[in-house]
Amino acid sequence: MAHLKLTNIKKSYGSVKVLHDINLDIRSGEFVVFVGPSGCGKSTLLRVIAGLEDITGGTFQIDGQVVNALTPKARGVAMVFQSYALYPHMTVYDNMAFGLRLDKGSSSSEVDRRVREAAAILQIEPYLDRLPKALSGGQRQRVAIGRAITRDPKVFLFDEPLSNLDAALRVATRIEIARLHERMADTTMIYVTHDQVEAMTLADRIVVLNSGHVEQVGSPMELYNDPDNLFVARFIGSPSMNILPARIEAAGAETAVVPEGGRRIVVPVPTPSGSSSSAAHLGVRPESLELVDEGQGLFTGRVTLVESLGEVTLVYIDIGRGDEPLVAKLPGEVRLARDSTVSLSVDVSALRLFDGSGRALRGDRAREPELMRNAG
Ligand SMILES: Nc1ncnc2c1ncn2[C@@H]1O[C@H](COP(=O)(O)OP(=O)(O)O)[C@@H](O)[C@H]1O
Ligand SMILES: [Mg+2]
The missing domain is CATH 2.40.50.140 (Nucleic acid-binding proteins)
Known part of the structure; x- marks a missing residue:
């Protein structure tokens, strides 16, 4: 469970302001999609939430606790990127277990349980012994998602995870992610995409971003039926x-x-x-x-x-x-x-x-x- 609250979040790179006073309330277990034109700040906002970027101003709270200074791990956040970034010389199993083994706290039976659980959720059990090169793009992306699941995150962040896949795989993996959200109903998910269909079908609520500010937040049908302004329309x-x-x-x-x-x-x-x-x-x-x-x-x-x-x-x-x-x-x-x-x-x-x-x-x-x- 994780309720996220962003208050007047600002981010600049030097003198370039990328995010202007972002205010968002994301409910526990909600699936929120960020959309907007290229360069509007979607990835930056996601990285701020993940703790991969310092913020220039504002406060970010998870369940009422200010986490501005916490590391991604301490925030309980896991992120899946557009490029799957699997270790090519490691099996699927080892790729998924790698992060857990680094945490000195987990026993090998605990690591095994978590890897198999994630593999079952994503239906990649038959491939656990394979190397990434023996998988399709869609399967590799599922491994990357599985690796994030093993960390049992409170908040799951996706940055255009399907954009490297061809059209048919994109559809299949999109449905997979929708199922994942159902199974992990307590996990708050934030998903960045420039794909209309992904945004409309996956989101409980969509956040439309433009030049570093929020244009509108609403359910997919609210935005479609009742846009606040011409940009959203x-x-x-x-x-x-x-x-x-x-x-x-x-x-x-x-x-x-x-x-x-x-x-x-x-x-x-x-x-x-x-x-x-x-x-x-x-x-x-x-x-x-x-x-x-x-x-x-x-x-x-x-x-x-x-x-x-x-x-x-x-x-x-x-x-x-x-x-x-x-x-x-x-x-x-x-x-x-x-x-x-x-x-x-x-x-x-x-x-x-x-x-x-x-x-x-x-x-x-x-x-x-x-x-x-x-x-x-
Ligand atoms: N590390 C950085 N240094 C300077 N400018 C950056 C950096 N990262 C992103 N930007 C700028 O911030 C803006 C938003 O980028 P980004 O969040 O990647 O957009 P999006 O994901 O919506 O395409 C862009 O104008 C980009 O050039
Ligand atoms: Mg981006």
């Missing part, structure tokens, strides 16, 4: 949410939004105070768009590209806003000729509105989420 979901420059127009109690390249639409959002007309952004997920009869939709434009992926078809539509097409994700196979004209509509409840600075305008959704999401 663009980052979560694939293909990305369409973001259209728009104007908000208020007439009495009614709020309407006019997206560039689209028609005026009345939305269930109170008008931002202060003006009757303001700049905004309209967010439309590609999967919210549907084809309608020509001229009937919110958007009408010319098809520039059709990508058939089997279970879905991606359609790129020029709605007259420069190079940036509107992207629609339509179920099944959709046959559309390039240059044909299509109309697309969207349920009002699926639209997301952001103010000029990129913050979500939520209307009543925040207060009565179900009601408003089902409306319209």
Whole structure:
């Protein structure tokens, strides 16, 4: 069991600030995923938690105890990296036992018990006598995870552990990690990835990082349905949410939004105070768009590209806003000729509105989420 609390954590390398006032509360047994663009500070934050990096400011507590000055071992933290870093001349068994044997406290029967237990959890028992070179990439990564399990950590940290694996192995090992989390229900896990699917499927909560600060923390579906800002809206979901420059127009109690390249639409959002007309952004997920009869939709434009992926078809539509097409994700196979004209509509409840600075305008959704999401 380990409850982690990060308060105003700062990290600089010389004059370069990498982490700015990170505040996070991670519950015992929770699976938290850090996502964000390359260089945003994910690994640095993980290494700070592990105790592999000193922090420049702030406090880090585990179960109420300030651990800023404790070593990784004293924190009860184990980390699995992208590169498995196994000893090539040692068997799988010895690789997994190595760290334990260094701890003078463990007897050889205790080491044996822990190695076999970890091997059983990860189903690598048949390979215990092999050298790493006789294993697939996925098996090697399981050995690296097994080695971390033998240390019986309170906190398990993963830094892009699957990114060296090919697509099929990534999926298999991802499922393995989900099972591991179920089996080690008391162990707090933090997992860094840039892979959307890993983040969405593994996380109890996702932390979206951008340039060393936290953009939003929430369950995968909260982030997907209710992004706090344009950054999160663009980052979560694939293909990305369409973001259209728009104007908000208020007439009495009614709020309407006019997206560039689209028609005026009345939305269930109170008008931002202060003006009757303001700049905004309209967010439309590609999967919210549907084809309608020509001229009937919110958007009408010319098809520039059709990508058939089997279970879905991606359609790129020029709605007259420069190079940036509107992207629609339509179920099944959709046959559309390039240059044909299509109309697309969207349920009002699926639209997301952001103010000029990129913050979500939520209307009543925040207060009565179900009601408003089902409306319209
Ligand atoms: N040891 C270091 N010295 C100087 N700068 C570093 C060091 N480690 C990381 N950085 C910088 O910190 C930023 C965040 O890096 P990192 O945490 O590795 O990002 P991510 O894992 O999200 O890709 C980057 O700009 C990187 O160049
Ligand atoms: Mg990294």
